[in-house]
Amino acid sequence: MTLDRLIGEFDRALRAVAGVAHSGRPSPAEKIGETSLREEEKAHAAALMRVNHVGEVCAQALYQGQALTARDAGARQALEKAAREEEDHLAWSAERIRELGGRPSLLNPLWYAGAFAMGAAAGVLGDRWNLAFLAETERQVEEHLTGHLEALPQDDRRTRAVVEAMRADEARHRASALELGAAELPEPVKRAMRAASKVMTTVAYRV
Numbered sequence: 622m623t624l625d626r627l628i629g630e631f632d633r634a635l636r637a638v639a640g641v642a643h644s645g646r647p648s649p650a651e652k653i654g655e656t657s658l659r660e661e662e663k664a665h666a667a668a669l670m671r672v673n674h675v676g677e678v679c680a681q682a683l684y685q686g687q688a689l690t691a692r693d694a695g696a697r698q699a700l701e702k703a704a705r706e707e708e709d710h711l712a713w714s715a716e717r718i719r720e721l722g723g724r725p726s727l728l729n730p731l732w733y734a735g736a737f738a739m740g741a742a743a744g745v746l747g748d749r750w751n752l753a754f755l756a757e758t759e760r761q762v763e764e765h766l767t768g769h770l771e772a773l774p775q776d777d778r779r780t781r782a783v784v785e786a787m788r789a790d791e792a793r794h795r796a797s798a799l800e801l802g803a804a805e806l807p808e809p810v811k812r813a814m815r816a817a818s819k820v821m822t823t824v825a826y827r828v
């Protein structure tokens with residue numbers, strides 16, 4: 622690995638944790654007018670977006686850990702493309718949190734470190750398992766975003782637009798991981814991932 626690449630990855634990690642991501646694509650909320658929400662609706666939407674933002678911080682770390690260990694050039698390219706889209710998600714959700722008057726999770730460095738370790742561990746097992754872990758992550762995120770669309774205030778069209786666009790991207794990420802030859806994870810691993818994400822989402826809703 623070249624020094625340039627290492628510095629690039631480190632820079633990306635810092636930006637993910639600090640919540641200053643650059644988006645390549647404009648936010649899906651851009652052309653949608655703000656609706657007036659009650660204070661508790663705003664706080665609830667901001668907290669849900671904080672959870673999503675943590676998810677995207679973890680996605681950065683996972684993809685980074687995996688792009689570093691992926692052996693196959695095709696897999697690495699697909700991982701890098703998805704990682705750029707995850708960076709859009711990171712920027713969009715951070716922006717929406719600010720608009721709603723909330724703040725990102727204080728525990729972001731911790732979430733990042735945990736996800737990076739998991740991504741790197743999956744990477745060590747080889748591309749098939751790397752991709753399997755990714756595909757399952759994307760599937761769980763997709764489910765999770767569907768839940769948020771039900772929980773978000775109906776009138777909050779800006780937040781909903783962001784969540785819907787993210788969900789569509791995650792579905793494509795999963796499909797591309799499967800196309801690249803992802804294995805199917807054993808059930809207990811899927812359950813453990815679900816349990817870890819439950820802890821993350823519960824804590825991140827508050828902190």
Ligand SMILES: [Fe+2]
Binds near residue numbers: 677706787791
């Ligand atoms: Fe994402």
Ligand SMILES: [Fe+2]
Binds near residue numbers: 791
């Ligand atoms: Fe994704």
